[in-house]
Amino acid sequence: MNAIDLTADGWTHAYSGKVRDLYIETGTADLASAQRVLMVASDRVSAFDHVLSPGIPGKGELLTTLSLWWFDRLVGAPNHLVADHELRGDAVRDLIPDAVAGRAMLARTLDMFPIECVVRGYLVGSGWLEYQESQTVCGIALPAGLANGDRLPEPIYTPAWKAPMGEHDENIPFERTVELVGAEVATALRDLSLDVFSRASGIAESRGVILADTKFEFGANRDSGVITLADEVLTSDSSRYWDAEAYAAGGPGRLASFDKQIVRNWLSAHWDQTGEPPALPPEIVTQTAARYRELIERLTGS
Structure with a gap:
């Protein structure tokens, strides 16, 4: 579950779940003190509490696209999204690094x-x-x-x-x-x-x-x-x-x-859920x- 290194873009890896990686702005102490967080959806796929290999190509971008599409339609339900760009002088700066463009959301940290x-x-x-x-x-x-x-x-x-x-x-x-x-x-x-x-x-x-x-x-x-x-x-x-x-x-x-x-x-047909799960065959992916x-x-x- 290796997260992408985004330190050159001003983001420090803070946490990884089965599918998502969270980053905080470099210089922020931890997630608890961060005001906003970069949520990156990977192509990892999990089942039966295991992260499997290989991942599903494009999955992270598809999940992010669908979340953003739904957030746009759920008017009246406050959500955690914040602007993913900011004005620096006369220039607009994109806050989502190119390395994770399309698969990342910038969000407000919540309790x-x-x-x-x-x-x-x-x-x-x-x-x-x-x-x-x-x-x-x-x-x-x-x-x-x-x-x-x-x-x-x-x-x-x-x-x-x-x-x-x-x-x-x-x-x-x-x-x-x-x-x-x-x-x-x-x-x-x-x-x-x-x-x-x-x-x-x-x-x-x-x-x-x-x-x-x-x-x-x-x-x-x-x-x-x-x-x-x-x-x-x-x-x-x-x-x-x-x-x-x-x-x-x-x-x-x-x-x-x-x-x-x-x-x-x-997996149910090819694995008894003991030890490490087998690699997924190309056709299943x-x-x-x-x-x-x-x-x-x-x-x-x-």
């Missing part, structure tokens, strides 16, 4: 809430597994008789506690979020998440795409305290999208998602890259 705000509009994945056992999803009771992939009567909010690096996030009830951040913030996070999901679902459906579920992250603006949408938003890595026409037609391919599910399926690109084309029309 992040330790909650992943998950919204589910359809019964699928881990929710379907739980439903078969208890007729609930994350403890929320649902009607009887639902099938895998069915649309829920209304979207449900199923938050998770963001575990420290190397640990698994943990689904938690809404009452636990109240204990973590207080009733006012917990309620605001839930309401904001459901509102943004509803708006995004409508936009996606108008383009022939179903937004099945997603996760949001929020933080508090350090100056105003305003709850602010952060990190990536509504990308292939944070959301499950389906083709609406294929879904309506039914059949085994109706729940094929525009993400790295191809990678997960191949190519197919996965194509699914990421197809979603961008379907949503943005370009």
